[in-house]
Amino acid sequence: MKAIRKTLIATSTLCAATSVAAADLEVTHWWTSGGEAAAVSELAKAFDDTEHNWVDGAIAGSGGTARPIIISRILGGDPMGATQLNHGRQAEELIEAGLLTDLTELAEQEGWRDIVNPPSLLDACTYEGRIYCAPVNIHSAQWLWLSHSAYEQAGLDVPANWAEFVTAAPKLEEAGIVPLAMGQQGWQQNLAFGTLQIAIAGVDAWRKVLVDKDAEVAAGPEYAKVFQAAADARELARSSNVQDWNLATNMVITGKAGGQIMGDWAQGEFQIAGQVAGTDYTCLPGLGVNEILDTGGDAFYFPVIEDDDIKAAQLELASLIVSPKVQVAFNLKKGSLPVRGDIDLSTANDCMQKGLQILAKGNVLPSGDMNLSADTQTQIEDLMAEFWTSDMSAADAQERYASIVASAD
Amino acid sequence: MESARKPLSVFKNLSAKIASVPMILTALVVFVGGTAWTVLHSFTGSRLLPKLKFVGFDQYERLWSTRRWLVSIENLAIYGVCSLILTLSIGFFLAALLDRKIRGEAVFRTIFLYPFALSFVVTGLAWQWILNPDFGIQNTVRSLGWQSFTFDPLNNPDIVIFGILIAGLWQGTGLIMVIMLAGLRGIDEDIWKATRVDGIPTWKTYIRVIIPMMRPVFITALVLIASGIIKLYDLVVAQTNGGPGIASEVPAKYVINYMFRAQNLGQGFAASTMMLVSVIIILVPWAYLEFGGKKRD
Secondary structure (H helix, E strand, O other): OHHHHHHHHHHHHHHHHHOOOOOEEEEEEOOOOHHHHHHHHHHHHHHHOOOOEEEEEEOOOOHHHHHHHHHHHHHOOOOOOEEEEEOOOOOHHHHHOOOEOOOHHHHHHHOHHHHEOOOHHHHHHEEOOEEOEEEEEEEOOOEEEEEHHHHHHOOOOOOOOHHHHHHHHHHHHHOOOEEEEOOOOHHHHHHHHHHHHHHHHHHHHHHHHHOOOOHHHHOOHHHHHHHHHHHHHHHHOOOOOOOOHHHHHHHHHOOOEEEEEOOOOHHHHHHHOOOOEOOOEEEEEHHHOOOOEEOEEEEEEOEOOOOHHHHHHHHHHHHHHHOHHHHHHHHHHHOOEOOEOOOOOOOOOHHHHHHHHHHHHOOEEOOHHHHOOHHHHHHHHHHHHHHHHOOOOHHHHHHHHHHHHHHOO | OHHHHHHHHHHOOHHHHHHHHHHHHHHHHHHHHHHHHHHHHOOEOOOOOOOOOEOOOHHHHHHHOOHHHHHHHHHHHHHHHHHHHHHHHHHHHHHHHHHOOOOOHHHHHHHHHHHHHOOHHHHHHHHHHHOOOOOOHHHHHHHOOOOOOOOOHHHOOOOHHHHHHHHHHHHHHHHHHHHHHHHHHOOOHHHHHHHHHHOOOHHHHHHHHHHHHOHHHHHHHHHHHHHHHHOOOHHHHHHOOOOOOOOOOOHHHHHHHHHHHOOOHHHHHHHHHHHHHHHHHHHHHHHHHHHHHHHHO
8 A cells, every 4th residue: 555655646746846936736527517607716815816827627527427537546556635525424535545645734714623614524524533625505495496497387386395385286287287307316315215214204214214223214114105295296206207306496497397306506607597596486495394404515625746846736725625705606506505603695596595594593404425335325316216116115125225234334 | 309399399389478568467467366356355344445454254244145146146147148139149140140141231331330340328318218108218209199109118117127138139239240251251152052952941051050060259259258248237237227226226336436436445345256256157068068178079
């Protein structure tokens, strides 16, 4: 291992030494949809205003596509200057192998401990007491997005919670509207399932299953209800045959679908389409049942590169990411929540305000990325992909889910 | 005398031996070495980085109790058997037709071979559109008047693998046809004359005389088709990405996903070792028959 590391470092030094303007920092990320791209250009602009240069390394496709590319570049000795990852357990082994830059000094200097809210975000960046990433935003998955025009067409009021949403579904179908838009990809189906978990089984059961990995609760009666609800949701999404999440969101924007369970990043799409929260669309955090959000999100990691200019640029970017100015500009565009509670976001729209309030109240949960390893997540995603597209019974799915939880690490 | 001659034989064809050293090294280090390394690590609990932390057969136990792997194996078996039989028979049939000295043979040959010039990714995307119920075959037939016509293999978990099979056949049969055609051209004209004198019908000549004579050609074709089946990956990724659900997953895709997306190298290695084992199970009896038989001759 040491030998490999030495070679890696040697290669990266070589690469760095040959580049002329040493402060060109290549930044890889997978923010490519409309709202995301607008947000990342804010960050790039702010970085270009320093003496360094932002070299954009956007990777199209979701995190599932981009993450292997990013990780294999870091492992393969061709590290980028900085990269987006979801903080949590994805980078654990890269840190163990000493491939990522330790940001602890900078964090202490700027007092990240005091400004980052909720503090669990920084904990997710921390490995054995050292800080390795700069959180940039908070994303929560537990949102139901509803189209006003779809409900108008069906002559109904916009639902205020999941139960009303389910009751209203048959009327929507009569009007030729798909009740629930759902992209046919494992992670989206898993996200919807996770959201139903918190809303229906409640936070206590959720904690026992996802944090304590208690398989008995996962096989128990609370979770039976969750699986039943998921089976019902599966019927509501039967005729939704799009793939990508933003295409599903587009069904809601255009009124072809009643609603979509998707993370708060969907908001950026509504914004780009010129829709106004409260009049054109409604958002229900926690499906209108349990107003509680998980605090997943994105963070930047900085691979170790033996070049002083690049090192300086990396630290500069890290500090910029957490700075109030960038936090406001970036998160307003992206529709995500800022990682610090001490900034003014009064210009944020209805939905973001709802999110901020929940955050301020401290109704937060750790995200799936923090609880589960990529391996366990993939297993659950596979199960969900199968469940949502087949006629698997709720009981079978629950049994298999419980066995995955039992073997989770 | 004896002992003086022996060292000489080492230096016989010296330049040829030196020339083959790089390839021998590649084969030993990259293929054999890489395989051994993979098999070894399939018994470990390696996650993102390979580590020698042995866990016995845990990875294999988990592999064989994973629904997705079982679906993958089943899909590969269906795809493999159908693809093998259909590619060989369609390829041979087309070649036999072309061999009947038809007019415009070059044109047909080009048309049949053309799909082979496309990559699997392009093939997959093209067939994804053709088989899409909203603007592909189904829509075309419906707009002609058959309103109840349904043909949407890619959206139906039960038959999705046949949707992939269609694309695979379309892409692959052309090459096999050309190889078969070359084999047919290699048959001595006198054989045909002799069978005609004996009054044997043409179809019987093909089955009883020509096909047995084309044994080496069939084996070449078989190897090409078989390797194409085992490495089936890009076609699936482009056409369905394993969907709907996990209905069209294949083993190679399982390996890639678990190695890189799930960050579980051990599991990916176990799966790829199983793929290797299945190849060996098929290959060893065949090699035994093929090479064992020759020695006796």
